[in-house]
Amino acid sequence: MKRRFQALHPDEFVPGAAALTPERLSARGIKGVIFDIDNTVVPQDDPADERARQLFRRLHEAGIRTFIVSNNAEPRVKTFAGAVGSEYCFKARKPSAKGFREALRRMGLARDEVIAVGDQLFTDIWGANRAGIRSVLVPPVDPKKDTKGIRIKRFFERIVFRSWKKSEKNS
Template identity: 45%
Template structure:
């Protein structure tokens, strides 16, 4: 019933993902959500995010930020990390997931999406046919509409963890 929302992988943080292994497996494009995936909601790019993107570029990954936020927020974050970006993405619509792959010159076989929300990030990536990694939110302080979605996410994650044998 909830399988369309189940992530392909679920990890504690973006910063624990083994990107070297993903590169060895043939992945070349990484699409990221920003808020609560890379930094707390509304925060500027911090030294950890900047170092991550520097490392990813050095490995040979193409990276694109895909955010439902407006241009001012996304562009200001991107000023520090210097990758491709798409603002006002209307996730979970697949249109901009596909556009991100076009920008990166990748496809559904060699692209991964990383985000913190099931109903926008993961669902959109699944609809676009992209492998996805759900990360736990960095900061529990969120806008009210996201807080409400988190209650529903807990239900889906309960069934996901039960099916995966995670306790």
């Protein structure tokens, strides 16, 4: 059945990036994780904290590849990626699928071996879906640090999110 807003629906919702433990991912055959940074791993424009470093370290130690696909500018993304030891691409223009495809190519992994995690339906989730990658939505780390433009999008996101919840219930 075709659903309203289907392209914007995540495949999954988890309460936070920390829920993505290597054990859970490996059990599902996941070999790589594509991350958004801002409000997915840390608050908007915040540097990598110990929690973030630990998240990436645990994945890497378990042999799971990571790749950051961010719409933010190079200095921000490069610094963060360096701190957590991840490969990255910046100014990805999500919901374009381009950054996600680049991530697959550079990780050397197939679509079904990877998940993509993000806090925004209109960029992260839509982009991942377009690239045919399993999309995982997290709630924003700190909604107060959303930029004005993002706050407007959140209003529409709530409408789509509710439609997704409803379709989940009926499936």
